[in-house]
Amino acid sequence: MNTARAAEEARVRRIVYLGGLHPPGAALSPHLASRKQVGDVFLASRVPAVVFQAAVVIGSGSASFEMLRYLTERLPVMVTPRWVRNRVQPIAVRDVVRYLVEAVGLPEGINRAFDVGGPDVLTYRDMMLRYAAVAGLRPRRVVGVPVLTPKLSSHWVNLVTPVPRSIAAPLIESLVHEVVCREDDVLRLLPGPLTGYDRAVGLALARIRAGDVETRWSNASVPGAPSDPLPTDPGWSGGSSYVDLRERRTHAPPDRLWAVVEGIGGEHGWYSFPLAWAVRGWADRLVGGVGLRRGRRDARRLHVGEALDWWRVEEVERGRLLRLRAEMRVPGRAWLELRVADDGRGGSTYRQRAVFVPRGLAGHLYWWLVWPFHGLVFGGMVRNITSEAELTSEFRKS
Known part of the structure; x- marks a missing residue:
């Protein structure tokens, strides 16, 4: 509310916010509920707001993507909870950045939320298997079990990956929901080609595949694409090195x-x-x-x-x-x-x-x-x- 009030006092012309995609009417996890609440506050303010609601963002530095990356790279056989078969509509970070930038040019008076996603609707299991294929890893085996709760899953992620439990826990709690776009109005207002899942993963891995070690492991330059790692990314992002x-x-x-x-x-x-x-x-x-x-x-x-x-x-x-x-x-x-x-x-x-x-x-x-x-x-x-x-x-x- 403080941000919305400050925007009103500063006479900001538009607020653009990236929230989380969520199913309507469901009891949301605290993480998703918080993101929804922030979007609702902006939409209720006197400043017109555009709220983009995205599921898993595919690109270096995205916590959801980094968790998927580490699990797939480190575990040739994965024992997983039931939620890995829930449907997800991932979106490439380059497409998210394009929407955020182009939202500035939307017609005045627009004050609403937009569901945003890529062209592919996959299960989390599919995402891990396809990541392995794009990364050139051996085929992964994913075995689902009914007894792994989100809390146990977050402890497991914390054990086998560098993603902190404080970040993994809310992400896993959110994955119990199916997150698929219910409408695609943004495609009419902000048209443009969308990046498929496999290509988005390939872009995130491109710098390492090309051997561009200088850009990846130092603060020497500004990356040339949204999918590239940033010096400001957390230390556990960007893949293992x-x-x-x-x-x-x-x-x-x-x-x-x-x-x-x-x-x-x-x-x-x-x-x-x-x-x-x-x-x-x-x-x-x-x-x-x-x-x-x-x-x-x-x-x-x-x-x-x-x-x-x-x-x-x-x-x-x-x-x-x-x-x-x-x-x-x-x-x-x-x-x-x-x-x-x-x-x-x-x-x-x-x-x-x-x-x-x-x-x-x-x-x-x-x-x-x-x-x-x-x-x-x-x-x-x-x-x-x-x-x-x-x-x-x-x-x-x-």
């Missing part, structure tokens, strides 16, 4: 440190426990991977697209950044990023980041199995790369 980040200052100048970084791999090795790297390479070859046999084309210079042992050079900013994408056989996607920065005092800072995006439960298990060795392997790399740069700097001075 694991990061090993290490940094060390050195008195070696940036050019000497970069020379060591760009010379990595091949005959120079990886500056950390050669036996561990060799064993990993042999293991990769045993399962049909490339191993360490590819070496490198040039001992001193790297170029985008080149092979480097079991890595592929994905990006080179000469003197600053080397990003490698793993081509070894692992249940997920992996990158290794090496950065050099001038510290402004004649020395430099070396920053090393390993990123792993798991695929399914096997991917999560893989990360935690190799995690104890990261201190030895990645920690050794940081120490030895900076030490090598310092040695070559001292040699040049002498």
Whole structure:
């Protein structure tokens, strides 16, 4: 009510609100009832309001989508409550954003709620199975049982996903209702193509599939599409990823440190426990991977697209950044990023980041199995790369 009153006092021309789709006349969950009540307050104010009522929004950062994503990716077999067979009309985040923006241009005097949804009406079970197909996961088995209450379900979601129970509980309580559009008047007033469920999921996964690790795992840029992750999204959104980040200052100048970084791999090795790297390479070859046999084309210079042992050079900013994408056989996607920065005092800072995006439960298990060795392997790399740069700097001075 405070927002509605403030809008009246400020003489706002229109309020646009995104609420929740709900069945008429049903006893709503507290979550859905609250969203409906907010919409009703806006519609009852003296400021014309447009209230869009949506079910599950498909896109990175949407709590409903993130819950579905994590459950599907982490559980090849799911024991589920009866509500997974309820019908849902999901909508892509890009379509929601379009409606919110274009609502500004609706004719004056419109003061009403609109049901909004995508072109597909699915069960929650269908949504999980189709997510798995789009994401390239093995087919999931969904087994329904009658004894799982919403409260028990929310505890289970909290246990197997990073979505907090405080968020999962109200969402699950809302899923006991079938949420399908009862009218489609918005299509007449705001016409335009709608995004199907499979395409919406594909858009949400596109950045990870493309290997755009920089945009996904840093605050470096503004995303180009509504389906992309935002730096302001909660930490549990955007799908699972694991990061090993290490940094060390050195008195070696940036050019000497970069020379060591760009010379990595091949005959120079990886500056950390050669036996561990060799064993990993042999293991990769045993399962049909490339191993360490590819070496490198040039001992001193790297170029985008080149092979480097079991890595592929994905990006080179000469003197600053080397990003490698793993081509070894692992249940997920992996990158290794090496950065050099001038510290402004004649020395430099070396920053090393390993990123792993798991695929399914096997991917999560893989990360935690190799995690104890990261201190030895990645920690050794940081120490030895900076030490090598310092040695070559001292040699040049002498």
